[in-house]
Amino acid sequence: MDISPVFFYVFAALAIGFSLSVILKKNPVGNAFSLVMVFFAFAGIYAILGAHLIAALQVLVYAGAIMVLFIFVIMLLNADEPSFDMGRSHIGIKIGAGTLCAILFCTFVWAIKESPINIPAGRFTPEAIQASGGNTQVVSELMFSEYILPFELTSVLLLAAIVGAVAIAKRKLGKN
């Protein structure tokens, strides 16, 4: 693929390192900040893959909104409490999970590498995208034409999520 290998390797290394930090660090605030870094690294990879709108959304939604939500919750729940001190899972599960994940990962890599990737002549070659005004414009036009129904449905989903989150998280009325 015609992407810059240097940037890809840098971002990939960053992402893998910080995601390991996400799952291994004990402090939830630390986990959260590692996650932000992973998100940024992903945004970089999106950008070098040509998905500029997704990259922007990644920063805005993930690194911005979702992470803020996480941090808020951690603060709300007082992360300093001892209940946050985790990491004493059953050793068998730890080893078993690690082994199985490693096996699966190897299988996946092997399968990906062995599978032939046919490259059909899709309509959206980088040149075509360039010609029709860049990635963002192409995505937007598709969103409001071909994908209008799922797009509208996501609004319903978001509304349901808002109502649901409020209903779950709010205190019961009458209980102070």
Place this chain on the structure above:
Amino acid sequence: MALSEFQVEPWLVLAFCSAIFFIGLAGLLIRRNILVILMCIELMLNAVNLTFVTFSKIHNHMGGQMSVFFIITVAAAESAVGLGLVIAMFRTVRSVDTDEIQLLKQ
């Protein structure tokens, strides 16, 4: 650009995606803090997103990017509800340890 002579093989990007995915999965299994578990889920979602975008790039097809857009929406909704649940759980058992909520236990 001089660097563009070096090409990244597509399988390498996909292998990177699965690496992140399985790191997330492993975290899901070994951590007991529900907040961290939610973060691991976000990790796995991101890995999948990147797979989509990679295939979009390989195939010159926009469907992958559209999917990512919708997955981001779903992820946002999911974390909103999930964090709401965390708050409700914390209010009930004063903890975010998944071992504290074992209501399904026999």
Place this chain on the structure above:
Amino acid sequence: MLAWIPLFPLIGFLINGCWYAFFQAPVGGRKAHATLPGIIASLSIFASFILSLLLFLQLKDMPAEARVIEQTVFNWMHIGGSSGFHLDMAFRLDSLNTLFTLVITGVGTLIHIYSIGYMSHDATPGRFFSYLNLFCFAMLMLVLGASLPVLFLGWEGVGLCSYLLIGYWYTDDEKASAGKKAFIVNRVGDFGFLLGMFLIFTTFGSLDFVALKTAFISGHGALAAIPAGVSPGTITAICLLLFVGCMGKSAQIPLYVWLPDAMAGPTPVSALIHAATMVTSGIYMVARLNFMFSFSPTALGVIATVGAFTAFFAATVAIAQNDIKKVLAYSTVSQLGYMFLACGVGAYTAGVFHVITHAFFKALLFLGAGSVIHGMSEEQDITKMGGLRTRMPVTFAVFAIGWLAICGLPPFSGFFSKDEILWQAFSSEHGSIFLWALGAVTAVMTAFYMTRLFYLTFLGQPRFKEVAGPGKSHAAHDSHGHDSHAKPKDGAIHVHESPLSMTGPLMVLAVLSAVGGLIGIPHMSWLEKWLEPVIPEAAEAATHMVPSMEWVLMGVSVLGAVLGIAYAFNLYKDLAKAAKLKQRYAGLHKILENKWYVDEFYQGVIVRPIFNLSQALWKNFDVAVIDRVVLGFGRVTQWTGQSARTIQTGSIQVYAFVLLIGLVASVGYLIYGLV
């Protein structure tokens, strides 16, 4: 408009039933008053009566051949294509069932009104009147139905209502089991009816009465012959199977046993269902299908013989009964036997005629008996009555008319119909001197036992203790409940005449019993002419006797009745003489008193073995095998669940781990397929 005849009682049923179910049953039915539900029920059946009358007049104005009013209410079922089975919920009024409709609604109205008085002290009158209305609905559907399935619907409906009303006081175990007995015995008959109906459908391909009748009509429009391709044996089988249904519903040997027990129900019920209407539905069906029955001399012979024997047999039992309602019940069985005797000799008109007159005088007798029972504070034993003539003058007078009518004395209604039956039994081509003799002997016995009943109840000296000063408490009666004149400790009772709501219908029925016979005077019978379109002259058995014979036989039967009455008067004038006679024939009397031990015979031969078999099957098969298998399945499931539930640790991590194992397994399978 026709459909409204059965619909009015249905509406009454719904009003009373809902009112009872939603407002009275929840509070235990206490504080219920009989007047309002009674008036609603009476009005709804009265509306049907008015409508029947209007339609009757409308029919009367039509030319004789076209006297049919039809209405299809809705399409009941449609199976298969255009050539498939098609059945409409259709009603058809013609000259035969208009008579039945008038009797049902007319007598029904009177009995409803009577019930207002009779049931005034009951706890749940709403339930009673809703059942009564439901019965009228089903009965009207039975007679108005244009096809056998609609008739069958009514047939089953009246059976259900009969069951509900016999067991109306269901807290009494004996009464509840009387209801069950009626229902189960009827089921045996209904089975035959159903088989007959199936056979009709497979033979003729239709169940509509008109379509069936058309099959029997030749090109000239007259009843010609059995349709081509149908063997006489099939016709006989159909007729006999249908007659099995009639045996159950109309209480003929051997399925009559339920009717005497059915007297456990309230007396108006006995009058309406078990004397005037429901039990005559068998005769209605035979008369309705006369075109078919006429082609099976075998079936007619069976019907006539069964009818004659039932008439005779029931009369013998009635002689020795002491319960006033039991006597009337056996008398009803006996009279039903007469009706079948008439149908069996091909004299359907005479049978229908007797249905009508019997409805009048038997309803009168039952309601009169009800009035007596009411006045005697629920006493039903005639040996403990006597001398009621002065104490219940109105009841006495109307009962006397009913008594004379059933004895067959001219000019009361019973005379005409019974005499017509006897004459036909003697003279028709299907009849014989043997059938006539059985009928005539029965007539004498009828006169005897009815006179016995009448004498012991109303004449002679009182054989009960009476409360002193009847005049004073009489005036107070209407405002007091039954409790106020319940039997005092010493067994003394206060006898009183019934209220107007009860005596009024009695008087109307008395008039009808007296003059009802005039519609069928021999040789100038209005009834015969009226029924011509349905029961053609050809179906009526042609007589082959000299006409003067008819007068001789008439004289014989009247003489027999007079002799029976006179003998009974003579016998019961002096009770010691009656007791001596009883002593002399103690063995026979005991047999008669125990109803020929038929109930015991059924108990031993049918009920006991079935009961024992069921008991054995229950204990040895149901409990030992089926229950064990079922419980075994339950135990295995329980054990599996018990052992499997330890997997549920409640730990999310373990669950996720198991999920991962599943994922590995699936991926492994896919990769294996790939390699």
